[in-house]
Amino acid sequence: MSDNIQTNIFHLAQRFPNVAELCNALYERELANLAASEISDPLLLKRKLTGLSYHIKNAAQFLLNGESPLEVDVHNGTWKAKQSTKCPAVFKDLNTSKAKNLDWFNKYARHGYVVCVYVSDFGEEHIELDSIDMLPNDTSHIHLNKFGWFERNGDCLEDLATHKILRIVKPTKSILSAACGGHTWNSKGRRSPRTLTLRELLLSTNINWKTFK
Numbered sequence: 001m002s003d004n005i006q007t008n009i010f011h012l013a014q015r016f017p018n019v020a021e022l023c024n025a026l027y028e029r030e031l032a033n034l035a036a037s038e039i040s041d042p043l044l045l046k047r048k049l050t051g052l053s054y055h056i057k058n059a060a061q062f063l064l065n066g067e068s069p070l071e072v073d074v075h076n077g078t079w080k081a082k083q084s085t086k087c088p089a090v091f092k093d094l095n096t097s098k099a100k101n102l103d104w105f106n107k108y109a110r111h112g113y114v115v116c117v118y119v120s121d122f123g124e125e126h127i128e129l130d131s132i133d134m135l136p137n138d139t140s141h142i143h144l145n146k147f148g149w150f151e152r153n154g155d156c157l158e159d160l161a162t163h164k165i166l167r168i169v170k171p172t173k174s175i176l177s178a179a180c181g182g183h184t185w186n187s188k189g190r191r192s193p194r195t196l197t198l199r200e201l202l203l204s205t206n207i208n209w210k211t212f213k
Contacts, residue, residue: 019060021074022060022074022077023060026056026198027056029077029195034048034049055202058205059201062202062205063201063205068180070180070181076195077201078195081180081181081183083183084183085189086185087183087185088127088172088174088178089116089169090125097154097170098153099153100170101153101168102153102154105168105170109152110135111133111135112131112132114129114130114131114171114203114206115130115142116128116129116130116171117144117166117169118165118168118169119164119165121165122163123186123187124184124186125186127169127175127178127183128146128179129179129200130144130146130147130203131145132145141157142168147166150166150167171207171212173209176207176209179200180204181193182194182196
């Protein structure tokens with residue numbers, strides 16, 4: 001870790017206890033992710049490494065100083081949230097869920113907003129954070145930065161493998177908590193939480209927990 005980065009972290013530590021420990025956890029995880037990635041372009045890898053200190057410092061500061069009702073695990077650089085027995089984004093009446101999604105996204109969808117995406121892959125379920133990056137005025141479509149195009153009722157418009165299901169869902173406290181906590185489920189019930197990417201952690205710091213938008 002460079003002297004400049006250490007100076008920044010120690011400066012933050014004067015205001016935020018445990019920030020150095022949290023930054024170290026985030027650094028270790030992101031460097032391991034980059035080492036295991038399939039990035040073949042050295043310029044892209046250099047750009048990601050150059051911006052790493054900035055993004056990690058911001059993430060750590062927001063995690064420790066934000067207004068989230070969730071606790072922060074500084075040892076692992078994650079949110080802690082109680083996990084429900086079943087995925088809160090799975091509804092008995094899909095048509096009612098779609099109607100609620102349509103109403104919410106018609107009223108509140110804005111460019112840059114954080115949204116929740118239900119992901120099911122071979123029965124393995126979780127909720128992932130993404131953000132709106134395109135919102136055409138002349139259609140009912142929404143484009144997310146990672147997952148692509150959706151209808152405002154939640155239906156995915158991308159060409160997916162037959163076993164994979166994606167759906168955007170109206171945010172609630174339980175759904176946002178599950179997404180931030182990395183909660184996962186399968187047919188047997190709860191599984192060990194997945195680790196959020198640094199991008200998702202940064203998105204989680206933009207959630208308004210009073211209005212859920």
